[in-house]
Amino acid sequence: NAGVMQNPRHLVRRRGQEARLRCSPMKGHSHVYWYRQLPEEGLKFMVYLQKENIIDESGMPKERFSAEFPKEGPSILRIQQVVRGDSAAYFCASSPPSGMNEQFFGPGTRLTVL
């Protein structure tokens, strides 16, 4: 059973470009969470999604950031018009439909904005 997959592992963008980060949850998991980790900080919650539904997006910046988890395919975190302050590690986690007691994390995408 493969773990949570994220790609790309490293992403470099210039200011003003778009960044798309992908997350494939563990098999059988229908809950996906996105977190952001700034250098030397803990992880900060961004958004919680189930298939085709956004459950809690209160941790997402109001502008430029969006997330989706379609019926088919991976969850996507999209950052439009990136700025240097968006440089961080973005982690995805998933949990099974039976409960949210365990969240399993992917390896992360490290975004660098030049």
Next chain:
Amino acid sequence: GEDVEQSLFLSVREGDSSVINCTYTDSSSTYLYWYKQEPGAGLQLLTYIFSNMDMKQDQRLTVLLNKKDKHLSLRIADTQTGDSAIYFCAERGIRGSTLGRLYFGRGTQLTVWP
């Protein structure tokens, strides 16, 4: 559940026990977690405990919970150099739409000296 505090650094000698401490804010029933992060990697779930328990043991790991003081600790017995990593304490949200999110501390950098 937004203020999870940890000391930032801990150094121990190989073979000694390590104790990593954490305080959390929410006094209601919740789940509390310990994650391990190695350099450049994602978070590995080590163990978790429900707040009606005082202790949980899993091989070299012992979690102690003092609910009155909102204090959580992770003890690693016979610490090895491979245990060197950042250890994150996390508390699960308990209210409504925050049920899905984890609140993380800033992490404790454990360094094990040979």
